[in-house]
Amino acid sequence: MKRTAPVLKNETYDVDITDLTYQGMGVAKIDDFPIFIEDALPTENVTMKVIKVKKNFAFGKVIKINQKSADRVELVDKAYTQTGIAPLQHLKYDAQLEFKRHQIEEDFNKLKIDVQVDPTIGMDKPYEYRNKAQIPVRLINGKLQTGFYRKHSHDLVPIEDFYIQDPEIDKAIVVVRDILRKYRIKPYDERVNGGVIRNVMVRRGHYSHEMMIVLITRTEKLPSNKEIVTDITKALPEVKSIVQNVNPKKTNALMGKENKVLAGQSTIEDTLLGLKFEISANSFYQVNPVQTEKLYDLATKKADLTADDTVIDAYCGIGTISLSMARGC
Incomplete structure (x- = not known):
């Protein structure tokens, strides 16, 4: 039997936000029908307008925030959300780090792999970093x-x-x-x-x-x-x-x-x-040098390499991973 969406385009609804997608959109459900809403955070209740209805989901736009998340912060610039430069700029940085950790944890859970996902290692200055x-x-x-x-x-x-x-x-x-x-x-x-x-x-x-x-x-x-x-x-x-x-x-x-x-x-x-x-001009070189050094140092430490080990740098760019690991061997 064909399912009929429980929402209509251009109609407004009050909804509770229960989760975030990997793209940073808030998730609400009406009769188990998911609605993805930009600039909405978990624990919030918002009045939203439906802007697009698909077969199995819909997209909405926040009209009013009725109950605000404790993790919400003021936008630096609306254009950064509109363009995807900083889609989570309305979320506290600590909460962003936890969101990323949770996303990885969920990915492992879907694969039925039981691992502990440690806290995300953040930056002292999470802006003005791209090279x-x-x-x-x-x-x-x-x-x-x-x-x-x-x-x-x-x-x-x-x-x-x-x-x-x-x-x-x-x-x-x-x-x-x-x-x-x-x-x-x-x-x-x-x-x-x-x-x-x-x-x-x-x-x-x-x-x-x-x-x-x-x-x-x-x-x-x-x-x-x-x-x-x-x-x-x-x-x-x-x-x-x-x-x-x-x-x-x-x-x-x-x-x-x-x-x-x-x-x-x-x-x-x-x-x-x-x-x-x-x-x-064509080189692949990591765009966040501060975090790259943290990542490579941690990966090298976790790998616990010796001079007898062989590292295969399968997608090497200009060789930053294998060369950095070779320093300690």
Whole structure:
């Protein structure tokens, strides 16, 4: 017998929030029918409006919080929730850590594996840590803008302070954006696969402070490229590498296969656990250097390796895991 959803689109309901999804959405149930609600926390009672009804679940939007969770905190910026930059910013950090621990515990339980999941090891400063940014460039109201997509869409939300990124990276994005505006570089238009500049990528060494700017273009030719490079290097003295990556395809893939060094080197250098790594535009390198060092140290300690052991680094990126483990052997 076909099940009929007990809720209707655009109707409002008072519901109790009982759980969080792995995406950080509150979970409520009406007649055992799950409703996923953004910006709602366990123990809260909210008035919500149903915005979408599917066969086995629905999505809702908070209209009013009738009973507030003790773990709720004020939003830093609503845009961080809208874009998914910080989907749990309304939840106390300690509670976020417990949420993550619980998620892992639940995953093991589903597999019927009985293990103790220790408390999540957090950060002293859980923001301004990312050493890499990949920022779309689009035309909004006739003006070149950089920012992040609204969740589940390709609608760009202009942002200058990305909250979780190294602040120097955020500053660099604004500088590059303004230079692209100065030389009237056409932003990418995905509807027709037109325009020139698709994305700006910025990497910055956590310890070295060396910076790389990657201009990802649809076209081989980047108009005024010499002037753009000159302006970037003048404005951003930390920049050691400026690369143009060409991605001509109509695709969601960020980068194409071709890299052209426009200035400086093809790589920057940074240090992780005392080891130096050369990082290219395409390198996989952990984006949270503070937590990476904690993770690798803990993994090495737990592994209790000896000189006779062999470590297989199956998805190695630039080899940070195996090389860090080799230090103690």
